[in-house]
Amino acid sequence: MVGIFGIPFIKSKKEKEFELIYRQYYPVVYRQLYYLLASNSSAEDIAQEVFIKLYNSKSSIEHPGAWLSRVAANTALNYIRSEGSRQQRADSIIDDFEAIMSAEDEVCKNEQIQDVRRILAQLPASQRTCLLLKFSGYSYDDISSVTGIPKSSVGQMILRGKKKFMELYSKEGDIYEVL
Amino acid sequence: MKCYEDLVLQQVLDGSYDGDLQEVMAHIELCPICKRNFEQMKRDEDFISGAISEGMQIPPANFEHTLMLSKYQSKNDKGARIMNSTYRKLAAGAAGLAIVGGLFAFEPVRAMAQDLLKVFRVENVETISISESDIYQIDRAFSEGRGSIDMQDFGKVDVVSKDEGVTSESISSLEDVKGLLANAKLPELSEGFKADSQAYMHPEMDIRFELDSAKINEFLEYLGEEALLPDTVSHKPFYVHTEEGVSYSILKESGGRMSIAQTKAPSLEIPSDIDEKALIKSMLSMKLIPEDLRKQLSAIDNLATTIPVVYNKDKETMEKMTVAGEKAVVISAKDGSYTNMSFKKDGYLLFISAFDGVTKQELVDIANTME
Numbered sequence: 077m078v079g080i081f082g083i084p085f086i087k088s089k090k091e092k093e094f095e096l097i098y099r100q101y102y103p104v105v106y107r108q109l110y111y112l113l114a115s116n117s118s119a120e121d122i123a124q125e126v127f128i129k130l131y132n133s134k135s136s137i138e139h140p141g142a143w144l145s146r147v148a149a150n151t152a153l154n155y156i157r158s159e160g161s162r163q164q165r166a167d168s169i170i171d172d173f174e175a176i177m178s179a180e181d182e183v184c185k186n187e188q189i190q191d192v193r194r195i196l197a198q199l200p201a202s203q204r205t206c207l208l209l210k211f212s213g214y215s216y217d218d219i220s221s222v223t224g225i226p227k228s229s230v231g232q233m234i235l236r237g238k239k240k241f242m243e244l245y246s247k248e249g250d251i252y253e254v255l
Numbered sequence: 256m257k258c259y260e261d262l263v264l265q266q267v268l269d270g271s272y273d274g275d276l277q278e279v280m281a282h283i284e285l286c287p288i289c290k291r292n293f294e295q296m297k298r299d300e301d302f303i304s305g306a307i308s309e310g311m312q313i314p315p316a317n318f319e320h321t322l323m324l325s326k327y328q329s330k331n332d333k334g335a336r337i338m339n340s341t342y343r344k345l346a347a348g349a350a351g352l353a354i355v356g357g358l359f360a361f362e363p364v365r366a367m368a369q370d371l372l373k374v375f376r377v378e379n380v381e382t383i384s385i386s387e388s389d390i391y392q393i394d395r396a397f398s399e400g401r402g403s404i405d406m407q408d409f410g411k412v413d414v415v416s417k418d419e420g421v422t423s424e425s426i427s428s429l430e431d432v433k434g435l436l437a438n439a440k441l442p443e444l445s446e447g448f449k450a451d452s453q454a455y456m457h458p459e460m461d462i463r464f465e466l467d468s469a470k471i472n473e474f475l476e477y478l479g480e481e482a483l484l485p486d487t488v489s490h491k492p493f494y495v496h497t498e499e500g501v502s503y504s505i506l507k508e509s510g511g512r513m514s515i516a517q518t519k520a521p522s523l524e525i526p527s528d529i530d531e532k533a534l535i536k537s538m539l540s541m542k543l544i545p546e547d548l549r550k551q552l553s554a555i556d557n558l559a560t561t562i563p564v565v566y567n568k569d570k571e572t573m574e575k576m577t578v579a580g581e582k583a584v585v586i587s588a589k590d591g592s593y594t595n596m597s598f599k600k601d602g603y604l605l606f607i608s609a610f611d612g613v614t615k616q617e618l619v620d621i622a623n624t625m626e
Binding site: 091094095098099102103106107110111114116119120124127128131132186188189192196207208210211215216230231232234235238241242245 | 261262265266269271296299300302303304306307308309310311312313314316318321322324325
């Protein structure tokens with residue numbers, strides 16, 4: 077609420093809709109970006125950028141969750157590519173995730189985070205994508221619509237991804253024993 | 256009854272099971288195998304979620320800020336990558352100094368800057384509260400009127416910065432801030448706190464408003480309002496002028512951040528042929544202003560020289576205290592996620608925010624050292 081002389085500025089219908097989507101999905105988009113980039117400041121910057129793109133999008137958006145996850149992945153990918161090399165955009169979100177997770181990340185020094193990323197990198201691409209989207213907070217509908225994986229198979233992808241993750245984690249070492 | 260596959264249990268965990276959830280839950284309660292399985296899946300779920308979220312700190316969602324940037328972006332160069340998060344916070348903060356930030360009840364220091372304009376300068380810091388139901392009432396007044404209202408129909412708002420914008424400077428200690436703003440009030444840092452390596456200079460900025468009173472009045476009449484805006488305000492510029500300022504952050508080594516911004520008080524300029532008292536009176540008599548807001552606003556003597564900004568009493572608490580020998584207003588989120596403090600000292604306004612793990616007490620202690 078911003079006001080002059082006590083009269084609050086009134087939000088337009090577009091702004092109200094935008095606010096609803098923003099409040100619902102901000103943490104979801106943020107988590108997705110953090111899982112991809114392992115950096116709070118990048119996640120914050122890109123989440124902001126994604127919502128600005130949403131506000132300024134010309135076409136009407138029917139499934140905001142799917143739209144946001146796709147644009148977030150794509151924006152994150154452009155972000156980690158050097159300025160000069162903004163080549164072709166990958167067609168599928170699974171390719172985007174793959175490209176981001178396999179990129180060199182020297183930014184993150186935390187060993188625990190490095191371990192987790194190594195494990196994620198070993199999961200099959202579609203399992204990894206479903207798993208990370210699910211933990212971000214997207215619905216099966218959103219995940220299905222953005223990955224092209226049938227909704228009936230999304231649960232299976234998540235389940236397999238989880239099992240594989242746990243397997244690799246206990247192989248990888250001692251941290252699991254802490255539990 | 257047959258046991259459930261892991262897939263079903265996973266769908267239940269994800270809230271995506273299409274069958275009879277009650278039935279599954281009842282079975283899990285009774286069947287030791289499924290129960291153990293389900294519990295194990297939940298533990299794995301928590302474990303993975305924790306592992307991939309290691310180090311993650313989701314900042315509080317700042318919708319107003321995002322909206323402002325979005326609108327700005329829609330009018331400007333779309334290709335340009337917008338600045339980093341700190342810069343953006345501060346840029347919004349600079350506009351916030353003028354518009355948001357606390358409620359400033361000012362004693363009017365009226366300087367006739369030019370013959371054309373009356374100038375009022377913020378003198379004191381005060382607050383006003385708004386409740387969720389007030390917000391709802393105002394929203395409803397408008398949505399019942401014409402559905403969707405775009406402020407752009409009612410006039411124009413432009414932000415004009417005299418320089419290229421906020422600039423960032425590297426600093427090696429807090430003392431360096433004085434090189435940016437000679438009169439910077441600096442805190443003394445106690446154990447466990449250190450200055451961030453960047454400080455920011457904020458240029459002077461003019462926010463220009465121009466109202467279309469005919470359109471506004473048409474709308475007010477439609478709402479059944481009797482009080483209308485005088486024609487004299489139409490298409491005349493109102494300015495909020497902000498002065499040069501500086502901002503910087505203090506990091507808490509165990510996690511957390513404070514940001515400190517300092518600027519000379521912003522001023523408001525209105526056309527000299529406008530009777531601000533009559534204008535305010537007509538605005539306050541509008542029905543769309545909820546009664547308790549009207550009472551609070553009417554109780555302020557010099558409302559004509561006030562840019563009131565409200566705090567949400569359902570989500571925030573407000574208290575007044577003395578900080579560094581000055582009257583300060585402290586607004587805290589009820590969920591504890593942030594605390595904002597504003598006060599005026601030696602002609603400067605100071606805004607200090609604490610979040611991500613810096614407590615209100617730490618904020619007050621640090622603010623008390625600012626001389």
